[in-house]
Amino acid sequence: MTMLIVGLSHRTAPVALLECVTVSGDALLKLLHDVRQDAHVSEAMVVSTCNRVELYADVDKFHGGVTALTDLLATHSGVPQEQLTRHLYVHYEERAVHHLFSVACGLDSMVVGEGQILGQIRTALRTAQHEGSVGPTLNELVQHALRAGKRAHSETGIDRAGASLVGVGLDLAGRVLGPIAGRRALVVGAGSMSALSAATLARAGVTNIVIANRTYERAVRLAETVGGRAVELTGVPAEMAQADLVVSCVGAGNRAITTDMVLAAMAGRSRPLFLLDLALPHDVDPGVRTFPGVTLVDLDSMQQAGIGGDGGRGAEIDAVRGIVAEEVAAYLDQTRAARVTPTVIALRSRAAAVVEAEMGRLTARVPELDGKLKDEVAHMVRRVVDKLLHEPTVRVKQLAASPAGDHYAEALRELFNLDPKAPGAVSRMELEQ
Structure with missing residues (x-):
């Protein structure tokens, strides 16, 4: 059996396509189950984030595995296969190992060096373990990749230089709003990205943070961690009217923030409103970009602006590449x-x-x-x-x-x-x- 990766990311596909392919919740579990049930696959894992969707599989045949995984991605996303394959990449054997280690170390992220990907890979592994779709091969590979990622962040300055998407978004917000310390912020959603957003806002000095979520209890728990307050999802329009900065991380497929909501929030106010949409599928209706005083930054605009390059961090990136090479060699020797x-x-x-x-x-x-x-x-x-x-x-x-x-x-x-x-x-x- 041999490791195979089939996927697409912000490097190979437009955000609009990623939005169609990304999976979560029950849809992710169904995709994982179907990959594992394929005759060519003995172990499987799915990594699905706002920047990438990747299928990891231990397969008995290369061509059969590639065909099966490509078919499943097309079927589950509803994207025609001829359109999807133009944006897919395939990594096999040693190249698959090198790719995973590079991803875990933050070298393949939209914002190079961001550390959130480690948690996302860890979550993907735990999900696969819970569903019984990983065995010794994938488990050992991913565990080694996670150790390589930790080493990259502890031994180099890549994590300090490479902020997360949240940090980049707040930097952009500062250019529009001025210093964000003391501003009023609304976070829509209470998942892992929302938690990261709330924590980043608190560290930046935002003292008035409101968490809105469909499940009110989860909003309360997150709000307590940052000294904020919680509201029901129905309270978003009223809270947005008072906010300077809105971060939305729901990604449920329905617009969490519509044009009507933003129009109502801007009625009678002269100060600007900054909207940061970190969700896939998108939460904020892109039509709000045309509204005076409203700035919308989402994954599309970040990708088009080329945000997250090396930013003069060549030395740190070279150091991380060296760690990746060492860890890949050690893993291959071990296997x-x-x-x-x-x-x-x-x-x-x-x-x-x-x-x-x-x-x-x-x-x-x-x-x-x-x-x-x-x-x-x-x-x-x-x-x-x-x-x-x-x-x-x-x-x-x-x-x-x-x-x-x-x-x-x-x-x-x-x-x-x-x-x-x-x-x-x-x-x-x-x-x-």
Whole structure:
């Protein structure tokens, strides 16, 4: 089985297309289930954010896996396959590993270096674990990628230099409104992006924060963390009329903020209103851009403006790329060595079986052999066998770390006629692990 990634992101697709393909909630679980049920797939995970939708799968065949995953993305999004495939990328084997590690380290984000992607990958893994769609291969790969991401943020300045989309949006708000400390803010939604927005607003000195959400209890819990207050979703129009800054992160498919709401909020006021739409599908009707005094920044406008480039952070980015290269090499070495382990155990199991058989013959031929002497002979024979096997088993593990490492294990299996799946070898492997 081999790792395959099929997906699209802000680098390959317009936000309007991402908006159609992105999935969450029950739709994400259905897509995950269908990917896992495909005949070519043994393990699966779905990463769906405002910037990317990626299907991760451990597959038995490359072409069959690509076709299956592409078909499923088209079916679940409703986007015609000929339109979708123009924007898809495919990563396989080592390229798939490198891509995931780069994503986890923030190198592939719209805002390079942002740290939220780590939490999004972790959530995707937990969802896949809960649904039973990941096994040892994907689990180990993603866990290693998360460790690489943590290392990138702890050992370089990429996280300090690379703010999240929320931080970039608030920087843009400051250009329109002036200093946002002391301003009135409304956050629509109470999910993870809304929580990040509220926390960022509080750190920026916004002391009057209102959280609006369909589930009032969730709004209350989030508001308590930032010293704000909560309202029902129906309270958005009245709160927006008082706000200077609105951040919307619902993404439910219906417009959370309509043109009528914004018109009502702007009636009789002279100060500007800044709207930051971080949702996919979009929350704010794009028609509000034409209203005097209203500024709307959403993922479309960020993408078109090219926001989130390296911003003069070449040194930090180069350092993170170095970490990615190191961690990818370490992961590949580890997995190659793991692939040869069943063969080594099968060889040792075969040797142990030969020793036991020969000791049985010795006992049959010399029944009067003293028990203590018999044990000494058995011990000596096992030591001889262990010493003979030590060098080739150590070498084959070392050679397994090379790109062609699988060939050495294959040669060992051919020379000794080994079957790593034989009951004896499997039992011993389970004990040693």
